Amino acid sequence: MLARQRQELILEEIKRTGAVRVHDLVSRLGVSDMTVRRDLDVLARRGLVEKVYGGATSVAGRSTDEPGFEAKSVRALPQKEAIAARAAGLIKPGTAIGLSAGTTTWTFARFLDDVPDLTVVTNSIRVADVLQRGGRTDRTVVLTGGVRTPSDALVGPVALQAIRSLHLDVVFLGVHGMAPGPGFTTPNLSESETNRALVEAGGRLVVLADHTKWGVVGISTIAELDEADVLVTDDGMGAEEQELLSEYIDDVIVASVQREETA
Structure with a gap:
C-alpha cells in the first residue's frame, strides 16, 4: 500500500x-x-x-468543538494519570464526592479503589461503569440519569433535578479549557449547566486539568478560576502560568509526569 x-x-x-x-x-x-x-x-x-x-x-478548533470520548481519551494520557494519582490522595474515607464527566475524571475513578467507604455521585456513564466494575461493597455509586452527550455525560432536567437535591463534600471537575476571564469552560451548553449544578452541590471544588487545557476557551463557563479550592495539573504547565493560577486558586498542585520515549 x-x-x-x-x-x-x-x-x-x-x-x-x-x-x-x-x-x-x-x-x-x-x-x-x-x-x-x-x-x-x-x-x-x-x-x-x-x-x-x-x-x-x-x-481542535472552535469553542463549540466537542470530540467524542474515544478521541479525548488518548490526549495527554500520562498527564491525566499523574493528576489522577495525586488527586486521589485528597479524598478522605467516608465522604460523599461528585465526579463530572470527562476522560480526566474517568482516569481519576480508576485510582479510587484504595479509598474506603465512599459515596460517589456522577453524571458520567463511563465513570459509573469504572466504579461499578470495582465491586466494592463499601462504595455507593449514584448515576444521575439524563440525556447523553458526545462525552458520555448525562445532562438535562433529570440530571439537574438529581444533582440539586444532593449535598456533597467535594466535587472533582474535569474541564475542556481554562483561562483568566472565561475561567473553566466547556464546548457543550447543556453539560455546562449540569456541571455548574455539581459545583454548587459541593462544599469544595477540585479541578483536574492538564497543561494542554491552559488557554483553551469553550463556549460556556462552568466556574470562575477563583471558585476552585484546588487545581491539580501536571508539570507541563509553565512556571508563569502556575504563578498566574496561584493568584486565583489557593492550592495549585503540580503532579510530576514520568517521561517516556514516544518517538
Whole structure:
C-alpha cells in the first residue's frame, strides 16, 4: 500500500471515530510502528490531524468543538494519570464526592479503589461503569440519569433535578479549557449547566486539568478560576502560568509526569 493510501485510510478513521492509536493502525495496515508514526507526522505537518500520546486525533478548533470520548481519551494520557494519582490522595474515607464527566475524571475513578467507604455521585456513564466494575461493597455509586452527550455525560432536567437535591463534600471537575476571564469552560451548553449544578452541590471544588487545557476557551463557563479550592495539573504547565493560577486558586498542585520515549 502506498503512503498516500495509508494516510487517506488514517484520515477516514479519524473522521469516523475522532481518534486513532498507533498500535491499532500497525495491525490494520500491516506496517511497522515507525511507518505509522511517519504517516502521522506527515498528516500533522499538513494540519490535518493533531498528534497525541500514542496516536492522533482530529484537529481542535472552535469553542463549540466537542470530540467524542474515544478521541479525548488518548490526549495527554500520562498527564491525566499523574493528576489522577495525586488527586486521589485528597479524598478522605467516608465522604460523599461528585465526579463530572470527562476522560480526566474517568482516569481519576480508576485510582479510587484504595479509598474506603465512599459515596460517589456522577453524571458520567463511563465513570459509573469504572466504579461499578470495582465491586466494592463499601462504595455507593449514584448515576444521575439524563440525556447523553458526545462525552458520555448525562445532562438535562433529570440530571439537574438529581444533582440539586444532593449535598456533597467535594466535587472533582474535569474541564475542556481554562483561562483568566472565561475561567473553566466547556464546548457543550447543556453539560455546562449540569456541571455548574455539581459545583454548587459541593462544599469544595477540585479541578483536574492538564497543561494542554491552559488557554483553551469553550463556549460556556462552568466556574470562575477563583471558585476552585484546588487545581491539580501536571508539570507541563509553565512556571508563569502556575504563578498566574496561584493568584486565583489557593492550592495549585503540580503532579510530576514520568517521561517516556514516544518517538
